[in-house]
Amino acid sequence: MKSLGIFRRSFAPWADPNAKPFISFRNVTKRFGDFTAVDNLSLDIFTREFFALLGGSGCGKSTLLRMLAGFEQPTSGEITLDGQSLAGIPPYRRPVNMMFQSYALFPHMTVEKNIAFGLKQDGMPKTEIAERVAQMLKLVKLESFAGRKPHQLSGGQRQRVALARSLAKRPKVLLLDEPLGALDKKLREETQFELMDLQYELGLTFVVVTHDQEEAMTMSDRIAVMSQGRVIQVATPAEIYEAPNSRFVAEFIGDVNMMEGRVALENGHSVLKTEDGVSVPLPEPLAEGREVALAVRPEKLKVSRAAPPEGANLYAVRGEIWDIAYFGDMTVFHVKLPSGKIVKASSLNATRGVEDPFGYDEQIWVSFEPQAGVVLKG
Numbered sequence: 410m411k412s413l414g415i416f417r418r419s420f421a422p423w424a425d426p427n428a429k430p431f432i433s434f435r436n437v438t439k440r441f442g443d444f445t446a447v448d449n450l451s452l453d454i455f456t457r458e459f460f461a462l463l464g465g466s467g468c469g470k471s472t473l474l475r476m477l478a479g480f481e482q483p484t485s486g487e488i489t490l491d492g493q494s495l496a497g498i499p500p501y502r503r504p505v506n507m508m509f510q511s512y513a514l515f516p517h518m519t520v521e522k523n524i525a526f527g528l529k530q531d532g533m534p535k536t537e538i539a540e541r542v543a544q545m546l547k548l549v550k551l552e553s554f555a556g557r558k559p560h561q562l563s564g565g566q567r568q569r570v571a572l573a574r575s576l577a578k579r580p581k582v583l584l585l586d587e588p589l590g591a592l593d594k595k596l597r598e599e600t601q602f603e604l605m606d607l608q609y610e611l612g613l614t615f616v617v618v619t620h621d622q623e624e625a626m627t628m629s630d631r632i633a634v635m636s637q638g639r640v641i642q643v644a645t646p647a648e649i650y651e652a653p654n655s656r657f658v659a660e661f662i663g664d665v666n667m668m669e670g671r672v673a674l675e676n677g678h679s680v681l682k683t684e685d686g687v688s689v690p691l692p693e694p695l696a697e698g699r700e701v702a703l704a705v706r707p708e709k710l711k712v713s714r715a716a717p718p719e720g721a722n723l724y725a726v727r728g729e730i731w732d733i734a735y736f737g738d739m740t741v742f743h744v745k746l747p748s749g750k751i752v753k754a755s756s757l758n759a760t761r762g763v764e765d766p767f768g769y770d771e772q773i774w775v776s777f778e779p780q781a782g783v784v785l786k787g
Contacts, residue, residue: 432582434450434451434453434487435451435489446469456614460630463635479505512571514559549572582616585618598627636657668689681701683726684748684750692779701786726776727772739758741756
């Protein structure tokens with residue numbers, strides 16, 4: 410299999426004004442009684458995209474997936490796939506297939522029969538079924554497990570059987586509802602890359618629902634961050650992380666420090682006067698007196714015993730190490746600032762041993778370059 414690198418670097422149909430969306434949600438609303446699960450949502454997904462719907466419980470992501478699959482009908486709005494409206498089309502006639510979190514395998518059937526089930530329901534000839542099942546078993550590397558039943562498989566193997574069954578009918582779109590939730594951490598990480606490779610090899614469009622930020626960041630070409638039935642931001646993983654469009658997205662994706670204060674003018678330039686009385690140069694001019702926050706990721710913060718050099722264009726403030734979390738590959742310091750605010754700073758453990766490590770209650774300096782932060786106005 411070829412490396413995904415070249416493909417993923419060049420794949421950006423959403424940036425092409427002439428590209429037509431493969432899946433479109435237009436002003437879609439879904440209500441259950443008085444509760445609005447999806448609220449006037451519009452969204453485009455493109456052919457061969459690995460698209461993630463990310464959000465907490467009850468944000469509407471699974472409802473959106475179920476409407477695309479045909480298990481729920483929109484209260485209002487329109488969903489189209491490949492230029493065709495899906496209104497009134499039952500699930501079994503849609504060119505999509507859904508892989509459920511529970512896998513929903515038939516316990517009394519072998520792996521082979523589980524994969525073949527949908528093909529038999531469609532009346533495919535036996536010889537073609539056998540050929541297709543063999544292809545799917547090879548694809549998910551389960552050729553030697555064809556005669557086993559689900560209870561004789563590991564969690565990762567059951568996940569692969571469910572995936573093979575979902576792909577056997579060759580859908581145009583594969584929908585995955587929390588597909589890796591039942592796997593342990595190490596297997597989940599391995600399977601993420603397997604799914605990426607598989608999606609590229611098959612050339613299909615994958616839409617995955619997940620609450621796991623790391624999972625969405627690893628696998629997807631783009632992420633839609635959802636809250637209360639609405640899409641808050643749609644962007645690539647790097648854009649979501651480095652340039653969140655709101656406080657909600659910044660705080661939902663990974664760890665973040667919020668340096669809050671008011672805009673002031675110093676030497677004709679906008680600065681943020683923080684709670685600790687430190688001036689942070691802002692990357693853009695803003696109205697004086699306005700309350701804003703500067704979102705800074707922990708890895709952008711530097712912890713040092715020595716004060717930054719005079720004249721350095723840095724945010725720098727004295728603090729005290731309050732807590733230390735050692736994760737092996739990195740160490741996270743919780744630093745208490747003079748205002749009482751606690752910030753997080755992470756440091757990569759690039760060497761095997763650390764000489765004279767920082768200790769609890771030690772007085773240190775926290776600093777970062779102003780361009781490392783993102784101004785959030787709302």
